[in-house]
Amino acid sequence: MIMPTYRAQYRRKLTSPDQAVSGIKSGSTLVHGLAAAEPPALLQAIADRLRAGELTNLSVHSLLPMDNVAKTLLSPDLADCVRAFSWFVSKSSRSAVRVGLNYYVPNHFHQVPRLMRENLDIDVAITTVSPMDRAGFFSFGTANDYTSTVARCCKRLIVEVNKNMPRVFGDAHLHISEVDAVVEHTTPLIEFKWPGPSAEDGAIGKLVAELVPDGATLQLGFGGLPNVIAMKLMGRKDLGIHTEVFGPAMVELIRKGAVTGRRKNLHPMKNVFTVAEGTREMYRFMNNNPSMESYPVSYTNNPDVIASNDNMVSINSIIQVDLLGQCNAESLDGHEYSGTGGQLDYVRGAYNSRGGKSILAFYSTARKGQVSRVVSRLDSGAVITTPRMDVHYLATEHGAVNLKGKSTRERALDIISLADPRFRDSLLRDAENMYLL
Amino acid sequence: MELAEKKSGDIIILGMTGRLDAYSAAEVEKKLDSIIGTGCPKLVLNLEGLEYISSSGLRVFLSQLKKVRKQQGDIKLACMKPYIREVFDIAGFTQLFNIFENEDAANSSFTG
Numbered sequence: 222m223i224m225p226t227y228r229a230q231y232r233r234k235l236t237s238p239d240q241a242v243s244g245i246k247s248g249s250t251l252v253h254g255l256a257a258a259e260p261p262a263l264l265q266a267i268a269d270r271l272r273a274g275e276l277t278n279l280s281v282h283s284l285l286p287m288d289n290v291a292k293t294l295l296s297p298d299l300a301d302c303v304r305a306f307s308w309f310v311s312k313s314s315r316s317a318v319r320v321g322l323n324y325y326v327p328n329h330f331h332q333v334p335r336l337m338r339e340n341l342d343i344d345v346a347i348t349t350v351s352p353m354d355r356a357g358f359f360s361f362g363t364a365n366d367y368t369s370t371v372a373r374c375c376k377r378l379i380v381e382v383n384k385n386m387p388r389v390f391g392d393a394h395l396h397i398s399e400v401d402a403v404v405e406h407t408t409p410l411i412e413f414k415w416p417g418p419s420a421e422d423g424a425i426g427k428l429v430a431e432l433v434p435d436g437a438t439l440q441l442g443f444g445g446l447p448n449v450i451a452m453k454l455m456g457r458k459d460l461g462i463h464t465e466v467f468g469p470a471m472v473e474l475i476r477k478g479a480v481t482g483r484r485k486n487l488h489p490m491k492n493v494f495t496v497a498e499g500t501r502e503m504y505r506f507m508n509n510n511p512s513m514e515s516y517p518v519s520y521t522n523n524p525d526v527i528a529s530n531d532n533m534v535s536i537n538s539i540i541q542v543d544l545l546g547q548c549n550a551e552s553l554d555g556h557e558y559s560g561t562g563g564q565l566d567y568v569r570g571a572y573n574s575r576g577g578k579s580i581l582a583f584y585s586t587a588r589k590g591q592v593s594r595v596v597s598r599l600d601s602g603a604v605i606t607t608p609r610m611d612v613h614y615l616a617t618e619h620g621a622v623n624l625k626g627k628s629t630r631e632r633a634l635d636i637i638s639l640a641d642p643r644f645r646d647s648l649l650r651d652a653e654n655m656y657l658l
Numbered sequence: 659m660e661l662a663e664k665k666s667g668d669i670i671i672l673g674m675t676g677r678l679d680a681y682s683a684a685e686v687e688k689k690l691d692s693i694i695g696t697g698c699p700k701l702v703l704n705l706e707g708l709e710y711i712s713s714s715g716l717r718v719f720l721s722q723l724k725k726v727r728k729q730q731g732d733i734k735l736a737c738m739k740p741y742i743r744e745v746f747d748i749a750g751f752t753q754l755f756n757i758f759e760n761e762d763a764a765n766s767s768f769t770g
Contacts, residue, residue, distance in 0.1 A: 274724075297750030301721040316748045321713030 227357030227397050234403045238266035241379045241402040245270070245345055250280040251294075252337065252371045254348025256413075256498055258364030259289040260381035262406035263347045268293035277302040282326075282341065284308035284333065284367070284560075287411050295323065308333060309560035310551075319556045330465065330563035331522030334370035346375035349410075350395060351386040351508075358394040362386035363410065363497040363504070365393050365515040377401045385410050387507035391493070391514030413468070413498040415445040421584050422446060424618035426453040429536060429582050432614060432621060433457060436484040438530040438574075440464040440567045441471065442537035446582055450536055454479055461485035463530055465522055465563040467494035467513075469503045475512075487529045488514060495521040522563045527570025533577040535567035539606065540583070543599045544633045544652050546609035546624050548581055555602030568611050572625075578614055581607065585617040585641045595640035597651035615639055633657040660707070661689050666765055669700045675707030678715035686715070690722045699731015702764040706737035716749055723755065732756065736764040 223231075242263060245251070251267070253259055270276040271294070281294045281303050291313035294303055305323040307314040309330075317323035328336055337343065348368050350359035359380060361369055369392070372378050378400050384407040397403075418426070425446065430453035433439070438461035439454075441447035451470030454460065461482040462471055474480040475492065482490045495518040497507060507513045520526055527533055539550040540558070551559045564581075571579040583594055594617075599605070612624050615636065622635035633652045637645055652658050659682035662673040670693050678686055693701060703719075723733050736758045738746070746752045758764040 298720070298754055300749070300751075301717045301724070316750065320716070320745050320749045322716060322749055 223353065223355045224357065227353065230357070230397045231353055231403060234397070234400060236402050236404060238262040238404045238406070239269070241404050242266045242270060244377065245276060245279070247277045247279070249344035250282070250341055251345045251347065252282045252341070252343050252375065253290065253346070254368050255284050255364040255366050255496060256287050257410040257504075258349045258362060258368060258386070259287055259411065260347050260349045260406070261289040261408060262404055263379055263381050264289050264293040268296065268299065271299050271302050278304065280304045280306065282306045282308065282337070283314065285311045286313045287311065288313065289411065307560075309562050310557050311559075315558065325557045325560065327561065329522075329561060329566055330518050331524070331566045332519070333367040334517055334519045337367055337371055338374045343371055343375040345377045345379065346371045347379045347381065348372065349383045349386050350380045351388040352382055352384055353397055354388070357397040359397070359400070360386070360388040361393050361395060361515065362389060365391070366495045366518045369393070369395070369517050370519070373399065379404065381406050383407050383410070385504065387497075387504045387513070388509050389507055389513045389515050390511055391491075391516050392520070393515040409501065410504055412500050414500065415448055418449045418452070421618040422449040425582050425584070425616055426450045428621045429580055429616050430454050432578055432580060433460075433534050434532060435459055437461070437532040437534045438463050438485050440527070440533070440535040440571065441468065442466070442564070444538055446538045447536050450582065459484045461489075461530065462492040462494070463487065463521065463527065463533065464494050465496060465518065465567065467492065467497040467499070467507075469499040472499070472503050472506050482512070485530050487526070493521060518563070522566040524566055524570035524573060527567060528573035528577065531575045531577070533571045533574035535571035535579045537564045537567065537581055538583050539581045541594050541596055541599055541603065542583070542615060542636060543596050544636055544648065544655065544657060545629065546612045546632045546636060547599060547605045548607040548612060549599050549603045550606035552602065552604040555600065557604070561606050564606055565611065568607050568613065572611070572613050580614040580616055580621070581612065582616045585619055585639060590641065593640055593644040593648070595636055595644065595648060597648060597655065629657050659685060661686070663693070668698070669702055669765055669768055670698050671702045671704055671761060671765070673704040673707065677710040678708060678718075679710060679712040680714045683712070683714035683718050687718045687722070690718070694722065694725050694729070697729070699726050699729040700768050701726060701731065701733045702736055702761060703733060704736050704761050705739070705742060708739065708742055711742055711745055716745070716751060720751070720754065732768070734758060734764040734767055736761045
């Protein structure tokens with residue numbers, strides 16, 4: 222039973238999407254909820270105003286924009302009245318970033334709340350939340366990240382209540398008194414599905430899984446490979462979760478009993494995350510589940526917080542590594558392909574954890590085996606996501622190596638051992654020419 | 659950026675040569691504004707000499723397209739170099755504009 226005072230506030234603030242966005246002025250800066258928290262009804266209402274010519278010069282800040290934003294504010298026909306910014310590039314913004322119609326904002330994910338608070342004058346924030354509880358609180362559900370910070374530093378906060386948004390715990394709640402307008406719109410949340418494992422996945426998964434001891438606390442990056450690695454951990458005991466992205470493979474680890482969280486130093490028995498990207502089934506698992514605790518990304522991805530758990534193991538993927546050990550996880554063919562995200566946050570945090578490991582896993586080749594991902598020098602224009610000083614373990618289907626404390630010669634040889642055998646001779650020659658051997 | 663204007667019946671044909679970038683976008687916008695301001699809603703942009711287009715150029719094309727379509731007219735694009743076509747493809751602009759191999763085809767499309 223919702224307390225009458227909060228019910229009254231809710232009713233007073235409840236409005237239609239069109240009405241809720243009618244006060245947005247031309248030249249405003251807008252930040253929207255991330256991924257599954259993109260609010261489709263509000264986005265559509267704003268796009269309608271842009272298309273009608275009522276609104277122009279709108280600055281839109283996204284991180285990993287998905288379909289609901291792509292179909293509305295990032296639609297090509299609105300490129301003349303929207304200034305779009307991507308804090309992590311996705312399929313939905315990659316093309317526009319490539320031709321300068323969308324600007325990438327370099328960042329470490331854990332700094333995004335501060336960067337937005339201090340550097341943007343945010344007029345409007347919109348996001349999807351779970352239904353209000355009896356104490357007047359909504360939950361940020363799948364997207365705490367920077368959204369919870371932006372919700373409190375914007376001039377106008379509009380929430381879209383969706384019954385499918387899971388109610389989660391932790392520092393994940395927003396009170397009706399903090400909200401300016403409420404719209405109700407229940408629709409299926411965006412789902413994230415990955416293709417089934419390949420032959421290389423199995424080999425990498427096995428090698429990486431061997432580096433994960435019982436009792437480890439896990440962070441798994443976004444994408445197919447980290448999920449496959451998780452599937453190889455089903456036999457482990459007392460794993461814990463402290464992660465940036467909570468995904469479907471983690472649900473399996475919990476259900477199979479591999480994850481208990483009992484040996485975590487920080488938030489024992491709890492699955493800590495800042496973003497959730499998965500399936501409808503996963504969102505149902507999360508809903509009203511007291512083990513699911515979300516926190517702002519400034520906390521979950523803070524390297525010092527990450528290091529607070531002993532035996533922290535972070536697993537992320539990269540695109541390329543050169544013979545010096547410099548890793549590119551975000552650029553392809555000279556263009557921004559994704560973003561730094563939280564990779565370096567976890568690489569540093571995990572290494573600083575007692576007994577911790579950071580693992581960067583990748584396939585040794587790309588383009589059906591025609592291109593080596595182990596390269597003498599990074600491609601022209603490539604970005605270094607993880608500097609060589611920070612790289613701990615690297616793993617491909619051909620092995621796993623620990624680069625810490627090794628000379629440039631030892632590193633080069635270790636890195637070459639990860640390459641597909643067809644490319645190793647030429648890499649060795651290049652290493653000699655670079656006076657690494 | 660060189661702009662060459664000519665007329666074919668009630669159609670204005672504007673030839674563009676050079677780079678349409680942040681520096682020249684304002685000049686092109688001004689020119690298109692002046693043409694559209696005369697009430698001529700039929701415009702062909704001959705892009706044979708266009709070597710480069712930036713995001714500023716794309717935005718000018720899009721905003722002018724919206725203006726002219728409000729007057730029940732259109733902007734047709736002709737003679738795009740492959741590189742310019744690729745930029746339009748990547749930006750998703752090929753779905754917004756009518757694009758023709760040559761100027762005649764663009765002109766004819768107004769009467770056809």
